Amino acid sequence: MEALALRVGEALKERGLTAVTAESCTGGWVAQAITSVPGSSAWFVGGYVSYADAAKQRMLGVQAQTLARWGAVSEAVVVEMAEGALRNADADISVSISGIAGPEGGSEDKPVGTVWFAWAVKGRPTVSCLSFFHGDRESVRRQAVEQALEGLLAYLPS
Structure with a gap:
């Protein structure tokens, strides 16, 4: 996960882009992985942890x-979470996650x-996908964080 977050950071920095996260079941774990990379303040705007429905609406x-x-x-x-985060944070790319970790x-x-x-990118259609993960709560959440980071790499504008 650390190597993946580093790759995301390098790719964002290389392109001069910024990212934001909107997380539910991962509880901010994607943001934590990203901010574990030294210098991430140059390309990470911030994150929203919107666990409750009311928070998803309000934030x-x-x-x-x-x-x-x-x-x-x-x-x-x-x-709607990804597009809201992108709009609110004025970032270049966002990722959102909502799931049932168990x-x-x-x-x-x-x-x-x-x-x-x-994943929402300024000026492009938002891309979404559904995954089914196996394992305990931590395993499901870890797999979700990894897929979120992989998606950031895959959908970054050139």
Whole structure:
């Protein structure tokens, strides 16, 4: 994870870009991984930890109707989270994460390990994806952090 965060930092710095995070189930772990890289203040704007639905609405502009219709762990919500973080922080790229890390909280439709991601880049369509991770709570969260960082690398503008 440390090497991946370093690669993200190098890529952002090389391009003169900035990033912001909007996290739910990872509780700020992506931001922590990023800020463990010395000099990250040059390319990391900050992060939002919006665990509760009300925080998603207040901090990131997620619409109440979106949450009511799709639930917090959904494509629609992570897209609004990523776009809200990008807008609020005036960054160049954002990543958002919402999922069910367990051990409780899963359902037949959304089992433990279900995690939605979105990456928003200024001037481009927002990209999202759904992943299903296995393992205990820490393992699910760690896998989500790694995928979030990999996505930042993959979707960075040239």
